[in-house]
Amino acid sequence: MVGRLLAAFFGLVLALGATMSARAAEPQLTLEATVEADSPEPYVGEMILLTLRGDYDAFITLERFEGIELPNFTWLQLGRDVWSKGRKNGREYTSVERRLAIYPQKPGTFTIGPFRHRLTVDDGSGRRSETIVVSNAVTLTVRPKPATNGGWWLPARNVAIEDHWDMDTARLADGATATRTVTITAEGQTAAALPPPPKVVAPWLIAFIAPETRTTEITRDGPTGTVRWQWRMRLSKAEPGRLQAFHIPWFDTQSRQMRDVVMKSRRFAYATVTAPEGSSAPIRAWNWLLPLAVGLVLPIGAALNGRRPMPAREILARFRRWLPERDALAMRSARMRGDVKAYRLAAARRLAHHGHAPERHLAEIDAALFRRAPIRAVDLRETDRRLRGLFRRPAEAGTCERQLSPRDTVPQRGR
Template sequence: MVMQRFNRRAVCLAGLSLLALPTAAMAQADPRVAEGDTRLLVEIEAGSETPFVGEMILVTITGYYDVTITLENFEGIELPNFTWIQLGRDVWSRGRIGGREFVTMERKLALYPQKAGVQRIGPFKHNLTLMEGKSDRFKHQVVSEQIDIEIKPKPKTNGGWWFPAKEVVMTDDWDMDPSRMANGATATRTIRIVAEGQPAEMLPNPPMMTANWLISFIAPEKRSTEITRNGPIGTVEWTWRLRPSNAEPGEIRAFRIPWFDTTSRHMRELVIDSQRVAFAAIEEDEAEENLGADLAGLALPALLGLLVPVAAILPGRRFLPAKLLGSRIARAFPSRDRLALELALWRRDVRAYRRHAGRLIRRSGASHEMLIADLDRSLYGHDGNETTAPNLRTIHRKLVASGALFSFR
C-alpha cells in the first residue's frame, strides 16, 4: 500500500484499520504466512505534488509484521535518477492496530531527483527470515508498491544558481568594529549558513571577498551535515581575516545568495551586507609620510647649496628657470613612499613595509595584482596570522629585481 502526502493535499489513512487495507504486493505467496501478516507501506512527502529537480522528497517505508522475525535486511535500494540519504537507523517498535499486535519497522530516506519528468520510486524489498514453531525457519520477501511522481525541471534563476531548502538561516559576525580598527589590526569575519533539507555539500561556495585596497585571507571552510528524521541539516562556515592595505577606508560590497523556499514555493535571498573597513586613526601613516617629507625638505636646500656655487664658477652657463630646476631636483629624489619603505625595511616593520610597497607597485604600472598577492602570501599567509616572521629583506630583493619599487613620483 502506498500513501502520498503533500503540503496542501493529503491522503490520510491513519484512521483506517490496517486489516481493512488492500493487501500489499509480495514477491511470492507462502502458505506459511497468512494474508495481512506482513505489509510494507510507502509514504512520500514533498512541498508540492510536482517537486523540482534537486528538491528534497521525504520517503517513509513502514513494515507491519504479525510474525516472528529472526533475521531481516533490505535488498539493495535502486533509485535511478535520484540521489538519496538514509535518515538514521531503522526504528522498530510494537503496537496494536485493529486489535492485533504488530511489530513495526520504519525507515526514512531523503531523495533528491536529478532529472525532470515522471520518475519512479520503489518498489522496496524487505527480506525476512521467519520462524514457524520452535525451530522451522524459512525466508520470506515483502515488496512495496511503486510510486510514479512527476518532477519539474529547475526554474531559470540569475546566474543559474539553484538552492532549494525548507529553511535557510545566515549569521554574519565580526570580532571587532571593522569601520574603526586599531592601526595595523586584523578583523575576523565569520559567516555561517544553515539549511534545512539539504546536505552540506549542496550549500553555496564562499563569495570572493577581495578588493585592491584589501588584504583578505579565507580559512579552510567548514561543512557538516546533521541527520534528522525530517531530513538533513547542512551547515557551512566561512572565516576571513581582513585588513585595509592603506590608511584610506574602503567598503566591501554586498553579496546576494538566492534560494528557493520549498514551503512557501517562492524564491528568497540571503544578503551578506556591505561593510566599511578602515583604521580608526592614521597617525602611523602620517608620521612616516611626515618623516619622508622632512627628509625631502632637508635634501632640497642641501642640493641647492651645492648647485649654486658650482653653477657660479662654470663660465658661459646660465641658471635654469626655477620651475624646471625644481622639477629636475624632484625627479632626482625618491618619493616619500620609497623613503618610508626603506625606513620600514630597516625597522623590520612588516605592516608599514606592505603598505608602502603596495603604493609603489601600483604607481609603477607593473602587474601589481600578482606582485601584491605574492607579497601578502609571504607576509601574512601563515595560517591567517603573523606568528611566523617573514624575511623582509628576501622579499625586498625580489620586488627590487622586478622593477616594481622604482617610483620617483
C-alpha cells in the same frame, strides 16, 4: 459398521480443526510505502521524504531490506531503522520504519517501488521459515526547475546565514588584517548542494580564503547542510574602499517563493583616514609644510640661477630630490625594528607612489602575513636592498610620469 462411520467422522473433525488452526496461526505481514513532499508536484532537486513502514504479526528472527533501487533519484537514509511494539485489532504487532530523503534529478512522471523486505519468522514452536514482504508502488510527477538569476538552484525548507567579522573594518589599525567568517545552513539539503564561495576581489584589497568546511547533519525530518568560509583581508592601499554585497538566491519549498541570503557590503578604511568615501583624505602636516618650505626657498633659487628666477616647478622638483622620502624613512625605521607589518605598509605606499604594483613586489611579505607563514622567514634586509634598487630605476612604462629635468621646463636662451 457404525464404529467405522464414527471413526471417519471424528477424523474429519480433527482434520478441519487442524486446518482452521493453521490458518489462524498464519502471520499478517504488511509493508507500506508513502511519500511526503512540500508540493504535489515537486521540482527537480527538491527533497522528498519516502517512508517504508512494516507491521508484522510474527516473531521475527532475521530481516533485511533488499537493495533499494531509485533510478532518476539520488537518496540517503535518514538514520537507522526504528523498531517498536504495538497492538492492532487486539493483536500485538512488531513495526519497523525506514525513512529516506530522495532528490529527483530530472523532470517527468516516475514510479517509486515496490520495495521488498526479507524476513525470517519463528512460528513459536522453534520452526523457522523465510518470507518476502512486498510493498506498494508510488507514482510521482516532478516538474523542471524554474529559471533563476545566475542559473543557481537551491531548493530548501530554510536557509540561514551568519556573517561575522573579528574587528571594525571601517576603523582599522595600520597594517591590521581582518578575518571574515561566513556560515550558511540549509534545511532539507546536503552540504554538497550549497554554492561555492564567492570571489572576493578588489584593486585595493588583499584577500586569502582558507579551505572551506562542509558538513551534513542527518535528522528524521531530512538532512541539514552547512558550509563555512573564512577570509583574511587587509587594505593594500591607504585609500578606503567598500566591499560589495553578495546575494545567494534560494527557493523556499514551503512558501513556494524565491528568496535570498545576503553577505552584506562592508567599508574598509584605516582609522587615520576619516574622510568619507570618494573624497580626499584630510590635509596633513607634511602637505602644508612642504609648500611653506618651497616658498622660503624661492628667493634663494632665484639668486642662485643668475639672471632670472627659476620656475617654481623646477625648484620643487629639486627640493624633493634633496629631501629623503617620508616613506623611505618609515621603511628604514621598520627594518631596524624588525617590524614586518609596518615595513609592508610603508613600502606599499612608496611603491604605489612610484607607479609600481605593491602586490607584485611584496609577495613574499604578503605570504608571511596572510598565509600564516613564519614571519622570521622574511629577510627584511634583502627585501629592502631589492626595493632600493627598484626605486633607483624608472617606474614601469605607462604607470608613472618621469621626473622633469631643467631642460623640460627652462627654455635655453641663445647666446
